[in-house]
Amino acid sequence: MTHQLIFWLTAISIFLVIYHHLGYPLLLKLLVRRPSSNEENTHEGTPARGYRESVADSDLPTISVLMPAYNEANWIxxxxxxxxxxxxxxxKLQxxxxxxGCSDDTANIARQTAAEALCAHLNVTVIEYTENAGKVAVINTTMPQIKSDIVAFSDISALISIDAFYIAARHFQDPTVGVLNSRYCLLNPAEGEQKYWDYQSRIxxxxxxxxxSLGAHGALYFIRGHLFTPLAQDTINDDFVLPMQIVEKGFRADVHDAIQAVELEPTNAHQDFRRRLRIGAGNCQQLLRLFRLLNPARGGIAFTFASGKGLRVLxxxxxxxxxxxxxxxxxxxxxxxxxxxxxxxIYLAVGFWHLAGYQPKGSIAKSLVYLVTGHTANFIGTLRYITGLETGKWTRVSEVSKNTHKEASK
Structure with missing residues (x-):
C-alpha cells in the first residue's frame, strides 16, 4: 500500500513538472485561435499619429500615468x-x-526636468508623501484623485515605446478589455533572463x-480607471492582483506586443534572486486570495490560472x-x-556552477540554471509568506545592493 502511494505521488509529480514546463506551453499553442485578418488589422496595424494633431484627437480617452516612486533619483x-x-x-495626458517618503532628490529632479523646454508641455504633478508607507499604500491613496478614462502604471526605470499610449487608446475601444499589458524588454539582461521573459511573453x-492574460508587469500596464478597487495593504505583487481583480469583474486582460517597456536598470544574480523571492511569496498569496478564479465555470481563465500560476507555486x-x-x-x-x-x-551541476561562479555556455544549460534558481527562490519565498516573514514593503534594487554591500563589508 505504501509502495503504491509513493509510486503514484512520484509519477504524478514528475508528470506535473513536465506538464508545467513543456506540456502547458505546447497545449496553449494548440488551443489558441489564430487572429483573423480583421483582428490583425485592428491590433497590429494601428496607424501612427506621427505627432500630427487632428480633429479625431478629441475622441481619444484621457490617460493618467501613475508612477509610485521610492528613491528614483537615478532614473526620474x-x-x-x-x-x-x-x-x-x-x-489628454497627465x-x-x-x-x-523618498530620502533622495527624486521630487526636485522631477520638477526641474518637467520645466525643461522639451518637457514643458507635459502636465506633471509631483506628490510627496512624508512617510514611506509602501507602494500599495501609495496606489490606494493616489488613485481616488485620478479621474482619467485610462490609468497607466509604470516603473520609473522603464522607458516606453513612442506610440504606446495611442495604441492603448485604440485597444480600449473594445468594451470587454479592462486591462492591457505591454511587452517587457531588458536593456542589459542577466544570463538566461531574456530567454525567460521571452518565454513568459509568449505564454x-x-x-x-x-x-x-494573468496579471501584468509593473514596467507598464493600463487599466480602465473606474474599475480600480483598493488593494489589501499587505498585497505583495500589486501588478498581478490589481489586474486580476478587474478580470474577476468580467473584463479581459489583454496584451499588445507593439507596446513595449524597456527596463534600464541592470540586475546581477543576487539582486535577481531577491526579486524572485518576493515574486515567490506573492505567487503564494495570489493563489490563496484569488482561489475563486480556479472555478471551472470561468473556462479558459480557470485553466490558465491553474496551469500557470497555481502550478508555479506548487x-x-x-x-x-x-x-x-x-x-x-x-x-x-x-x-x-x-x-x-x-x-x-541537474541539481548538482546547477549548484556547482552557482558556487563556482561559472556561467554555462549552452542555451539549454543557461535555461536550466535560471529555472532551478527560480524555483529555489519560489520555494523560499513561499515559505517566507507562510511563516509571515514577507512584509510586502518595497525596496529599490539599488537600495538592496547598497545594503548588501554594507553587510558584506562588516
Missing amino acids: ADKIRNLAALDYPSN VILACD QSNEAQLGS MPFFMLTALLGSALLAPSNGFFALAVLGQIF
Missing part, C-alpha cells in the same frame, strides 16, 4: 523626458509622480487568447516529491532509477 529625469516624447495629445499572449514541492520518490523507488524500478540520476545530475 530620463523617465519624464521619455513621457514628454510620446506621441499622444498633451491635453503624469503623476507619487513619492513614497502571456497565448493566455490572453484563451480568455485573459512546483518546488512537486520537484522535491519527484526527487525523493524516485530515490525510494529506484532500487526496484529502472525508470525511476534513471529519473533520480537525471534529477541529481
Whole structure:
C-alpha cells in the first residue's frame, strides 16, 4: 500500500513538472485561435499619429500615468523626458509622480526636468508623501484623485515605446478589455533572463487568447480607471492582483506586443534572486486570495490560472516529491532509477556552477540554471509568506545592493 502511494505521488509529480514546463506551453499553442485578418488589422496595424494633431484627437480617452516612486533619483529625469516624447495629445495626458517618503532628490529632479523646454508641455504633478508607507499604500491613496478614462502604471526605470499610449487608446475601444499589458524588454539582461521573459511573453499572449492574460508587469500596464478597487495593504505583487481583480469583474486582460517597456536598470544574480523571492511569496498569496478564479465555470481563465500560476507555486514541492520518490523507488524500478540520476545530475551541476561562479555556455544549460534558481527562490519565498516573514514593503534594487554591500563589508 505504501509502495503504491509513493509510486503514484512520484509519477504524478514528475508528470506535473513536465506538464508545467513543456506540456502547458505546447497545449496553449494548440488551443489558441489564430487572429483573423480583421483582428490583425485592428491590433497590429494601428496607424501612427506621427505627432500630427487632428480633429479625431478629441475622441481619444484621457490617460493618467501613475508612477509610485521610492528613491528614483537615478532614473526620474530620463523617465519624464521619455513621457514628454510620446506621441499622444498633451491635453489628454497627465503624469503623476507619487513619492513614497523618498530620502533622495527624486521630487526636485522631477520638477526641474518637467520645466525643461522639451518637457514643458507635459502636465506633471509631483506628490510627496512624508512617510514611506509602501507602494500599495501609495496606489490606494493616489488613485481616488485620478479621474482619467485610462490609468497607466509604470516603473520609473522603464522607458516606453513612442506610440504606446495611442495604441492603448485604440485597444480600449473594445468594451470587454479592462486591462492591457505591454511587452517587457531588458536593456542589459542577466544570463538566461531574456530567454525567460521571452518565454513568459509568449505564454502571456497565448493566455490572453484563451480568455485573459494573468496579471501584468509593473514596467507598464493600463487599466480602465473606474474599475480600480483598493488593494489589501499587505498585497505583495500589486501588478498581478490589481489586474486580476478587474478580470474577476468580467473584463479581459489583454496584451499588445507593439507596446513595449524597456527596463534600464541592470540586475546581477543576487539582486535577481531577491526579486524572485518576493515574486515567490506573492505567487503564494495570489493563489490563496484569488482561489475563486480556479472555478471551472470561468473556462479558459480557470485553466490558465491553474496551469500557470497555481502550478508555479506548487512546483518546488512537486520537484522535491519527484526527487525523493524516485530515490525510494529506484532500487526496484529502472525508470525511476534513471529519473533520480537525471534529477541529481541537474541539481548538482546547477549548484556547482552557482558556487563556482561559472556561467554555462549552452542555451539549454543557461535555461536550466535560471529555472532551478527560480524555483529555489519560489520555494523560499513561499515559505517566507507562510511563516509571515514577507512584509510586502518595497525596496529599490539599488537600495538592496547598497545594503548588501554594507553587510558584506562588516
